[in-house]
Amino acid sequence: xxxxxxxxxxxxxxxxxxxxxxxxxxxxxxxxxxxxxxxxxxxxxxxxxxxxxxxxxxxxxxxxxxxxxxxxxxxxxxxxxxxxxxxxxxxxxxxxxxxxxxxxxxxxxxxxxxxxxxxxxxxxxxxxxxxxxxxxxxxxxxxxxxxxxxxxxxxxxxxxxxxxxxxxxxxxxxxxxxxxxxxxxxxxxxxxxxxxxxxxxxxxxxxxxxxxxxxxxxxxxxxxxxxxxxxxxxxxxxxxxxxxxxxxxxxxxxxxxxxxxxxxxxxxxxxxxxxxxxxxxxxxxxxxxxxxxxxxxxxxxxxxxxxxxxxxxxxxxxxxxxxxxxxxxxxxxxxxxxxxxxxxxxxxxxxxxxxxxxxxxxxxxxxxxxxxxxxxxxxxxxxxxxxxxxxxxxxxxxxxxxxxx
Ligand code: PLP
Numbered sequence: 001x002x003x004x005x006x007x008x009x010x011x012x013x014x015x016x017x018x019x020x021x022x023x024x025x026x027x028x029x030x031x032x033x034x035x036x037x038x039x040x041x042x043x044x045x046x047x048x049x050x051x052x053x054x055x056x057x058x059x060x061x062x063x064x065x066x067x068x069x070x071x072x073x074x075x076x077x078x079x080x081x082x083x084x085x086x087x088x089x090x091x092x093x094x095x096x097x098x099x100x101x102x103x104x105x106x107x108x109x110x111x112x113x114x115x116x117x118x119x120x121x122x123x124x125x126x127x128x129x130x131x132x133x134x135x136x137x138x139x140x141x142x143x144x145x146x147x148x149x150x151x152x153x154x155x156x157x158x159x160x161x162x163x164x165x166x167x168x169x170x171x172x173x174x175x176x177x178x179x180x181x182x183x184x185x186x187x188x189x190x191x192x193x194x195x196x197x198x199x200x201x202x203x204x205x206x207x208x209x210x211x212x213x214x215x216x217x218x219x220x221x222x223x224x225x226x227x228x229x230x231x232x233x234x235x236x237x238x239x240x241x242x243x244x245x246x247x248x249x250x251x252x253x254x255x256x257x258x259x260x261x262x263x264x265x266x267x268x269x270x271x272x273x274x275x276x277x278x279x280x281x282x283x284x285x286x287x288x289x290x291x292x293x294x295x296x297x298x299x300x301x302x303x304x305x306x307x308x309x310x311x312x313x314x315x316x317x318x319x320x321x322x323x324x325x326x327x328x329x330x331x332x333x334x335x336x337x338x339x340x341x342x343x344x345x346x347x348x349x350x351x352x353x354x355x356x357x358x359x360x361x362x363x364x365x366x367x368x369x370x371x372x373x374x375x376x377x378x379x380x381x382x383x384x385x386x387x388x389x390x391x392x393x394x395x396x397x398x399x400x401x402x403x404x405x
Contacts, residue, residue: 009137013370014130015129015364015365015369018368020349020353020362021362023356024036027357027360034356035362037362037363037381038363040178040240040245040331042240042243042332043244045382045383045384049247050293052293053289056285057284064280070273071097072277073283074094077097077251079287080092080097080290081097081253083290087224090227091228091255092255096255098268099277100252101250102237102239103251105248106235106250107235108138110233111135112271113267114170114267115169116139118141119141120142121140122143122145122163122168123172124172124174125371125372126179126180126371128178129369131172131204142370153177153180155191157195169201170202171192171201171204173205175205176209176213176329177209178332179364181333183217189220190225196226203232204232205221205222205233206235207219208240211241212296214300214310214328214329217330228256232256233254234252234253236251238286241296247281249279249286309383309385310327310328310381313381314327314381317334322343322403323337323338323339333380335366336379342404343399343403344402344403348366348375349365351402352377354402359395361395363378364378
């Protein structure tokens with residue numbers, strides 16, 4: 001019997017958990033110890049959820065055994081509504097919040113509800129690759145717009161403009177950005193909103209790292225700029241800011257004018273009810289997480305774990321000849337550029353595989369984030385400095401061996 005995967009999967013790529021990870025797992029099966037810097041999963045590196053979140057989930061377990069309303073628990077949706085209202089988004093309301101099994105599920109839902117075959121959607125390059133995968137799987141055609149490394153990885157508005165056609169339906173923003181760590185300026189965001197408004201595009205703003213900010217960077221929620229102008233769907237969740245990626249708790253909230261989007265909202269409601277509901281125990285944590293003490297703030301300031309780890313990893317990378325790296329203003333990642341004149345790099349997957357085999361550290365190739373050229377890799381800076389520093393130095397040694405003679 002031959003069972004083949006569907007043709008729909010032919011062009012789908014999700015390399016963060018792709019073939020390179022399979023090789024790492026094979027090596028682990030052989031008894032080798034691999035340091036996995038390939039995925040933004042805080043818990044395995046000793047980042048713990050705030051106690052009050054755990055207590056809330058445990059306390060509510062007895063009443064969380066059944067399905068809840070498809071869109072999510074009222075308490076969770078109300079907390080999400082209040083989060084955005086407190087930021088100044090007056091139009092945030094509880095009926096336009098959908099809870100999901102992480103932002104991941106909601107991205108897939110948002111794409112499935114929107115795209116007909118051949119509809120175009122603008123997604124950043126580099127991107128968090130689920131956006132491209134979900135849009136493609138839904139029959140959409142992804143046009144990647146460039147983020148400009150020379151300009152702190154801010155989206156290139158001219159490039160976006162040049163890629164808008166009469167088939168373009170939506171524009172995706174990831175801010176703070178994975179994989180670049182860029183936090184977008186007010187001017188950039190105003191430009192993005194103006195383009196969406198001018199061309200009638202639905203805006204999707206993935207803000208899952210909205211509170212992971214360094215060196216005084218400020219995050220401006222896109223929804224604060226779209227009020228009274230255009231609809232905007234913002235994505236957020238507990239995975240990163242509250243270090244509970246395994247709970248699978250995320251949300252999306254539609255704000256701004258509703259005119260013209262009621263049919264799309266009906267589509268979202270339909271998909272939401274088809275999957276019955278999101279994980280109920282985790283939804284009990286949302287109100288406590290959003291309304292309580294924001295312990296993430298202790299981790300992102302000098303002396304805090306994330307701050308110090310980012311510093312060490314960035315400094316080590318930037319000291320390597322032929323490596324340049326934008327210092328992230330937000331999120332959990334570094335996306336350095338490797339000078340291909342200096343290093344023998346034909347294919348970025350080969351580099352990542354070779355580094356894995358020789359130094360037992362797993363990272364992800366830049367093309368896995370839909371970056372067009374083979375000259376970037378992504379590091380996660382989640383391990384303690386004592387583990388991270390030697391791993392970064394091993395990358396320096398590895399590149400030294402790769403140097404063109
Ligand atoms: N969006 C971005 C930009 C991410 O980096 C991630 C995870 O790494 C997600 C969404 C998905 O997060 P989750 O499904 O855990 O909420």
